[in-house]
Amino acid sequence: MKKLFYLIIFCAASGLMYAQDVDTSQIIIPIKIGFEGEAAVADTSSTLIVAEDQEANISYNDGVQFYQQAQYQAAIQSFSHALELNPSMTKAYYGRGTSYIQQQSYQEAISDLAKYIVAFPKDGNAVYLKGYAEYYLDKNDDARNSFNAAIALGFKDVNMFYFMGVMKFKEGKYLEAIDDFNEAVKVDPKYFFSYNDRASAYRMLESYDNAIADYNKAIELKPDMAMLYNNLGSVKRLKKDYDGAIAEYDNAIKKDASYYYAINNKGICLYETGKYEEAIEAFRQVLKIKKDYAYAYNNIGLCYYKLKEYESAVEAFSTAISMDPEYGYAYIHRGSAKEMMRNMEGACDDWKKAKELGMAVAEEYCSVCTEYKK
Amino acid sequence: MKIKIFFALFCLAVLFGLTTELYAQVPVEINKKEFKQSKNGYKDAMTSVKYADTYYAMGQPGAYRMALVEYLKAYEYNQHNAELNYKIGACYLYSTEKPKAIDFLQKAYKAKPGVASDIYFLLGWSLQLNYEFDEAIKYYRNFQNEQGVADTKKSKGKGEVITHDVDKRIRECETGKKLLENPIRVFIDNLGPTVNSKYPDYGPVITTDQSVLVFTSRREGSTGEELDPNDLLYYEDLYVSYNEEKTGWSQAINMRSLNTEGHDASVGLSPDGQILYTYKGDPDGTLFESFLKGDNWSKPKELNNNINTKQQETSASISYDGNKLYFVSDRPKDDDGNPNLGGKDIFVCEKQKNGNWGPAKNLGAPINTKYDEEGVFMHPDGVTMYFCSKRDGGMGGYDIFYSESDGAGNWSEPVNIGYPVNTPDDDVFFVVAGNARYAFYSSAREGGYGLQDIYRITFLGPEKMMVMGTEDILIASSNATIQQKVEQEVVEVKKVRLTIMKGTITDALSGIPVEATIEIVDNEKNELITTLTSNSKTGKYLVSLPSGKNYGIAVKADGYLFYSENIDIPEATAYQEVTKDIVLSKVGIGSKIVLKNIFFDYGKETLRETSYPELDRLVALLNSYPNMTIEIGGHTDNYGSLKLNTDLSEARAKSVVDYLVEKGISKTRMTYKGYAYLQPIATNDTDEGRQQNRRVEFKVISIK
Structure with missing residues (x-):
């Protein structure tokens, strides 16, 4: 009987989350699966007695060893070799499947784990791992089915409930997401991911006080993470507690001076409180860290708009647009600044572009444009 | 000149007996002693004050302006006299350049807080005019405390009411504060x-x-x-x-x-x-x-x-x-x-x-x-x-x-x-x-x-949308950012639901502008809404058509066939300007009108009631030319077979003739014909074109 355990390597995950670049690729929570005991043969050193499938067993054992040494490619080769020698050695599918997961080759992992599950349908852990691979392939329905099957088999894992919550969150079903995060918290009350994401779900539901409580809990568990302070600040900002929000953003910046989301958000609070010059400084700081951040240019433009410095506003919006030609709001804003400069034709051109980009509000603005063509 | 105007003002004042009432004037005397600082100019200043006081006493905008000219001369001589400053301030308030009053009134008050019994009121008023509402309220309250709240409406003049309704003025200041907080763009x-x-x-x-x-x-x-x-x-x-x-x-x-x-x-x-x-x-x-x-x-x-x-x-x-x-x-x-x-x-x-x-x-x-x-x-x-x-x-x-x-x-x-x-x-x-x-x-x-x-x-309408760019990493296990959803504030925008149709009306042959009457009919109600006339020199016309009606527009001028236009404007139609230049044809053989306000049931020859105003115009035209003979032609778009369309267009033309006969026009004066889609006036490739092609025409065959 084999025994598995898995570890979540927090530091690796959080390290990734400090990443500067926003991309759509997801952060992988690495899983370490270890093998223990259950040698495939009694004595692999003996050359006198060649047991049935001894060579396959040797390859299998090599695979296990490579896996434990985190040499997943070599493990995959060994498990594959074992299967060539003994195609009915189902546990080698399991070994290779888990190795594929480590390699983030999820499709292959699913295929191997499925074969294993046919032989061992009661192995909740294997069913969970298949769901894990499906989750990362964004096959939400498949993943959910696998996770539910694992639960039905009595399998429990914090990540499993957490992933189910994340899927609901992404689908916009925040209340259901909260239920799943609650389960995750029950399984592991020290897992800060659950608190952060549950807080985020509360935020989306505009249940800001619950969100604040959960972000604070996450911070308690993980006091060095800029993201958590930033998220807490954003909820305070949404509550229009701008001073409170700025304090949290400052905490985030203290933890990670390059966490530009927090600097940008701090700028927004300054803007909201009418401190437009200070806000501009904050957004310029963002641009020192991430020089092509269209949002910061847009935000600078809005500050200049409020300062009635429409020419500078137009310049900033134009830069934002040059960085993101599909940035609908930047067109709307630039149009509005041009309107104030009495350049109605320019304003209308921008509003029309925003309308083309699918911004319904721009249609309303365009309604006056026919008058200006005269 | 001065004497002449003075006399005129004096006569006016006596005539209407308005002098003392109009602005509830407070008598304030300028103390000559305060002017004896030097001999030079004293006499002139006193003469100015004397004239000015007389004008001032008349209590009329023009008189205040005259008084102001004289007071300002005296002011050159002595800028510190409280009463003089008060009167200059009052003159400004009571004539045209009201915002200028405040400096003089404040100076007067500083020099002598009791300069006049209504100094608080005038200060309040001038502060209100300068948007200093909180300060204005303070002075109005001071005035009330001094005068007793009972002092409200005091004076009434011809068409002018300047009252001491101080409570109302305080309310105005409160309103002013609110309006100032929410300026319109x-x-x-x-x-x-x-x-x-x-x-x-x-x-x-x-x-x-x-x-x-x-x-x-x-x-x-x-x-x-x-x-x-x-x-x-x-x-x-x-x-x-x-x-x-x-x-x-x-x-x-x-x-x-x-x-x-x-x-x-x-x-x-x-x-x-x-x-x-x-x-x-x-x-x-x-x-x-x-x-x-x-x-x-x-x-x-x-x-x-x-x-x-x-x-x-x-x-x-x-x-x-x-x-x-x-x-x-x-x-x-x-x-x-x-x-x-x-x-x-x-x-x-x-x-x-x-x-x-x-x-x-x-x-x-x-x-x-x-x-x-x-x-x-x-x-x-x-x-x-x-x-x-x-x-x-x-x-x-x-x-x-x-x-x-x-x-x-x-x-x-x-x-x-x-x-x-x-x-x-x-x-x-x-x-x-x-x-x-x-x-x-x-x-x-x-x-x-x-x-x-x-x-x-x-x-400019309500403030345009301003959305800060922000994103947060809300899912800890993913570095995908999530943007705050933007609450799009619903701003009530008052929409004008109006169509302005304008253009020129000219003679078809010469292009000369024609003075024509334009009848606007509510086709649904069969009701004449209004009759307008185009300008005889320019031929220009302009009609206002609020949304929500099917309008029949008939343009008529003596010696011309009428011109018919239909414009259907659904309720939700926002403001639009339509330019439509109209050409009128003289009544003559071969001249014709497209009858745009004749409506049939779908696919049938049954006339809808909304057609009656147009048909009645036709009756009137035929009655005014008793020897005119005409042809009614039916036309369709190119949907369906020629046979079907010929039958339909002919049946429709006949329906029109039948209606005219019913209204007393001799059958012998009219023929009808179905042209189907053989004489299109627009493309059949668009809805709009097909709409134009589905029509009834009226053609003059003979007049004698």
Whole structure:
């Protein structure tokens, strides 16, 4: 009987989350699966007695060893070799499947784990791992089915409930997401991911006080993470507690001076409180860290708009647009600044572009444009 | 000159007995002792004070201006005398340049807090005019404490009421604070030197397409070149300026044929610019109308005595359909016996069948209040009325408000149009273009050409959306960012639901403009909405068509076949301007009309009732040419077979003939034919084209 355990390597995950670049690729929570005991043969050193499938067993054992040494490619080769020698050695599918997961080759992992599950349908852990691979392939329905099957088999894992919550969150079903995060918290009350994401779900539901409580809990568990302070600040900002929000953003910046989301958000609070010059400084700081951040240019433009410095506003919006030609709001804003400069034709051109980009509000603005063509 | 004016003022004062009442003047004597600082100039200063005091005592705007000139001479000599500063401040407040009062009043108060019993009131007022509402309230309260709250309305003059209704003024200051916090977004542009002068220019009225502006000016060169002793400004004359596409407003021209040596003020212009309403103050406030024929205005004619009475009638606005005239009067009750609600109220008269204005009706609450209402303007959308009022909810003097009619005689609670259009001073005579994006009014704001100038307001609507760019990593296990969803605030935007159709009407052959009558019919109700006339010189016409009706438009002129246009404007249609140049054909063999207001049931030859107005026009035409023979031709689009379409178009043509026969036209004068889709007048590839091709035509075969 084999025994598995898995570890979540927090530091690796959080390290990734400090990443500067926003991309759509997801952060992988690495899983370490270890093998223990259950040698495939009694004595692999003996050359006198060649047991049935001894060579396959040797390859299998090599695979296990490579896996434990985190040499997943070599493990995959060994498990594959074992299967060539003994195609009915189902546990080698399991070994290779888990190795594929480590390699983030999820499709292959699913295929191997499925074969294993046919032989061992009661192995909740294997069913969970298949769901894990499906989750990362964004096959939400498949993943959910696998996770539910694992639960039905009595399998429990914090990540499993957490992933189910994340899927609901992404689908916009925040209340259901909260239920799943609650389960995750029950399984592991020290897992800060659950608190952060549950807080985020509360935020989306505009249940800001619950969100604040959960972000604070996450911070308690993980006091060095800029993201958590930033998220807490954003909820305070949404509550229009701008001073409170700025304090949290400052905490985030203290933890990670390059966490530009927090600097940008701090700028927004300054803007909201009418401190437009200070806000501009904050957004310029963002641009020192991430020089092509269209949002910061847009935000600078809005500050200049409020300062009635429409020419500078137009310049900033134009830069934002040059960085993101599909940035609908930047067109709307630039149009509005041009309107104030009495350049109605320019304003209308921008509003029309925003309308083309699918911004319904721009249609309303365009309604006056026919008058200006005269 | 000085003696002459002084005499005129004196006579006026005696005549009306207004001197001491008008502004509840507080007697303040300037102490000569305070002027004995040097011998030089003392005598002159005292002479100025003597003259000034006499003018001041008359209590009229012109007299205050005269007094001001003299007081300012004395001020050169002694700038620290409390009473003199007080009087200069009061003169400014009571005449035209009100915001200048504050410095003098503050100086007076500083030098001698008890300079006059109403110093707190005047300080409050001048602070209010300078938007210092909190300070103003303090002084008003001080005034109340000194005078006792019982001192309220104190004085009343001819058409002018300056009261010490301090509680109301405090309310105005409170309103002012609120309005200031939520300014409306507008551009306010001076119309420039071709329109405005250094003299007062005011009372703008416009055609609804803003192509013509008529206004009142008190500039040099007025008819008669005399000054009005009341205020020492030239008598009012009417001026006109045209909005040229490329060059903007043309140099304003004195409308000599309309102006007299007395006051001639503009109060209303029909949306198409063909009827002008004017006002003359003497002897009792009378409204006149004048019609544009070619480029000549007819002699102003007094409106009938349903409108003009012995009381003051001061402003007028005609509805888009010409069937209602809204005007302002201070008559004690209307023709139904409804009492005036106080001061000046807004009234309405409806046009009767004989073309005369019928009995006047007080619009009542919520339009009218116990305070004055003035400057009524009915927008051509047929729904929105703009007017000014001294009611509560204003920030001082007259404020501009608007209200909407539900079409059944009920008006919505008037809404203050907001700051910065409204100010703590009087804001009156506000007219709005058809698109409701532009409005015109006069104002004495800084940066103008002098005294009052005419300005164009551009309404920018509510603040445009401003969305900060922000994102947060909300899912800890993913570095995908999530943007805060943007709550799109629902901002009520008042939409104008109006179509302006305009163009020229010309002769088909010569291209010469034709003076034609334009009948606008509500096809659903089979009701003539209005009849307008195109200008004989330019052939120009303009009709206002509020959304929500199927309009039949028939253009008629003697010797011409009528022209028929159908324009269906669903309820939700927003503002649009449609240019439609119309060509009229002389009655002659072969000439024809496309009858655009004839409607059949779908796929059938059954005439709908909405066709009757058009058919009746046809009957009238045939009756006026008893020897004319005609052909009615039916046409279809190219959907379906030729056979089917030929049958249908013929059956439809026959239906028309049958109707005409029923109305007494001899069968022998008419033939009918179905042309199916063989004579298209537009493409059959578009809905619009097919719509045009489905038609009935009327062709003259012979006339004799």
